[in-house]
Amino acid sequence: MPSKKTARISALTVAAVCSAVSTVVVTSPAQADSVRIHDIQGSTRISPFAGQQVTDVAGIVTGVRTYGSSRGFWIQDSLADDDPATSEGVFVFTSSAPKVAVGDSVTVSGTVSEYVPGGTSSGNQSITEITKPTVTVLSSGNAVPSATTINARSVPDAYTPAGDPAANGSVNGLTLRPKKYALDYYESLEGMNVRVSDTRVVTATDPYTELWVTVKPRENDARRGGTVYGSYESQNTGRLQIQSLGATADFPEANVGDVLKGTTAGPLDYTQYGGYTLVANEIGALEQGGLERETTREQARGELAVATYNVENLDPSDGTFADHAAAIANNLQSPDIVALEEIQDNTGAKNDGVVDADQTVNKLIDAIVAAGGPAYEWRSVSPVDGADGGEPGGNIRQVFLFNPERVSFSDRSGGDATTAVGVEKVRGKARLTASPGRIDPANAAWENSRKPLVGEFVFRGETVFVIANHFASKGGDQPLHGQYQPQTRSSETQRHLQATAVNTFVKEILATQKNANVIALGDINDFEFSRTAKLLEQDGALWSAIKSLPKSERYTYNYQGNSQVLDQILVSPSIRRSGGLRYDSVHINSEFHDQISDHDPQVLRFRP
Known part of the structure; x- marks a missing residue:
């Protein structure tokens, strides 16, 4: 790239x-x-x-x-x-x-x-x-015009005016009101020499030698130093991207919560992937905040621990297996069930017709054992070649890992890439017609996208249905900082269809067995307050457990200075009512410049 x-x-x-x-x-x-x-x-x-x-x-x-x-x-x-x-x-x-x-x-x-x-x-x-x-x-040698200071007092709290309906919602023709709107304020400084002082890092340094800071440290601040994106009306106006006019080697390797002490100054630019960007010819000294990767607690004997983790296009050629294994065995404390997203086939991005992923998964399992974790077993359904989106040739899919010493998997033949799994009643209980299987794979909602993987597990005699998801990405949405306000989120149309399909399937299970234990989890690619989440939760079939956390801790991903939710674990009413439900977003990636994935994993513990 x-x-x-x-x-x-x-x-x-x-x-x-x-x-x-x-x-x-x-x-x-x-x-x-x-x-x-x-x-x-x-x-x-x-x-x-x-x-x-x-x-x-x-x-x-x-x-x-x-x-x-x-x-x-x-x-x-x-x-x-x-x-x-x-x-x-x-x-x-x-x-x-x-x-x-x-x-x-x-x-x-x-x-x-x-x-x-x-x-x-x-x-x-x-x-x-x-x-x-x-x-x-x-x-030559003239004094440079004094830099305009950007700080909490100078940046308005309102983010942007609404665009002109006569111009398809564009703000381009509107007279700037820099004392009222943040985007107008930044635009009024376009190309000028600006400065920020003692700014906290809210997105870690990325591979493109960029980071994000905030000039409003109290604006929706996260517990660990970021800035939480909590609604479509909360745009976090203090965010500003920092690039450098100097050598790449001199750019700080910063994590969220670090501070650029002193002055960071240079011209204010506008870039494709960040909007208003301070292109610094002077960068403040990096003061490290001491942020450490989190470790969740181990599940008790009677608790079932279920996790989701997007391992970002993992294939056998990657050098991150030991790191992912350590994260699962140690930071996640070896959950009983792990739903993995973005497992690629055995040849990775090579577009050669290969769809099997046994080499990828077994290499990860071996690494987990080497890291001190359990000898997981796994189940999945291989996709049709090229049909599920993602990196061309990679054939990404969801995979279940499970610890056979703690849970068993109810294998039931018939599940494949194109056959829809159903629900039947056996001795008064809900049962899948195939396990593992795929939910409604012919539905247009899943075109060029990952189909949900569903499996039936048993823990201490109780059946738990787990649905692993990876919804359509946000690619194609208009940017928060763009000319069209409010932004059009065109990608959510497909996610709404996907959420409806999953919700319908969950309701089939609950109609068959009212108190069934159902978990839908994975990379939902949408926020906990989004329409996508509401459709998943529709009619009370599911509830997103991340809402059990304080707002300052609700995030699994970090993008353009916003700590936000993309990954979720949703539970049926019986699980929500169960004893001791605990949810943890385990921050090991999103806040760090040396991340092994761009997503944080999550763990749910409960007593079925």
Whole structure:
């Protein structure tokens, strides 16, 4: 996958790459045009000069970007106007390495363009740029305009205005109100030199040399240092992405809860995968918060422990087996049943028609034994090649691990990739027609997505039905920080159908046996407050146990500064009423820069 920093795919960029940049050094000032940077930026997100030529736009160079295809530099005008909506900074896109330095006083002539990172279909906002530039350096070594401080007081609590219905919900044409809305405030600083101080890290450093901080440390703060995303109306306005204009090796390897002490400063950019981004030429010193990976308690003799864990495209060539095994054996304390998501076939991403995953699973089981865990047995149903989505060739699927010394599996033949499992009544009890089996695999809800795996287990004489899920991803949704407000979550349409299908199956079991023990768990790819969760819970068939935790602990995943729920364990009424139900989201991955998966596992313990 190419670096996000180099992914510029718009036609504007292609045209700009084909043009040359001319730099001229003179000893006397050039004649400046009357157009200044704040005129170019204007008071909306779209420049009033978009598509037009401008001449001798004056400014001081505040930052230079030499890497990737987004090469260029930022300039800022020291002569600000009195309109807080108009930015005094702008990016000059050169396509090749710029021949200017921070502190140069320059004039720039070129074409004003609106570039949308990721392309117009992404729903992202645009960046106002000057392209095809001719640059004149007037002098060097000048003081850089003072950085504007971004802090808890300057960022409004409201996130964004609603978009213009006449413009399909876009905010682009709306006059900026930087004292009322956070996104308007950040837009009013686009391209300007900004600074944050003593900021807490809320998303760990990622492989693209980025992290997220918050300038509002008390805003929906998580117990372990993050910022919890608790509703569609709670957008956490203090979040800000940090990149660096320096060497990759100098970027801090930070975990959630660490602090960038002192000043982090540089131009404010807008990026495809993060929205408003401080591109730092000065980064605060990393003060570690001492965050440690969690370990849950061991289940008691009479407690059944059921876990879910997305192991992120695990295949035999990966080097993470020992780490995953240690997580299951030690951090999760060897649950009795583990539902795994994203187990790939024996050849991984090689698209060769292989669908079996016995080598992948057995390698993990052997590693768990080596880590001191039990000799798990396993059950699964192999998918039809290429039919379940995920990484092409990988054929990801859900797999049950179970400890045969604690639970037994009720094997019943007939389950395969295309046969729907049913429910029957035998001696007054519900029973699956096949175990393991798949729920309604021909349903259009599962097109190019993982089909739910269901199995029948017995613990201390009590039958427990477990449904392992991996719902459709959020790919294709408009970004929180995008131009369309409120965002359209197009991907949830399929998850709603999937949730309805699972809920219907659970109700079939409960209609057959009212007090049946049913657990639906896995990577639901949606929040505990979402419509998806409500459809799973519909008519009281299920209840998401993560809601038993305090709000400051409700998260399994971390994305763009938001600690959020994607993975869930939902239980039927008999389990919810059972004695001593305990739920634990075990934070071993989502908050750490050296994560082995992007998901945290969860464990449910109860007495059937």
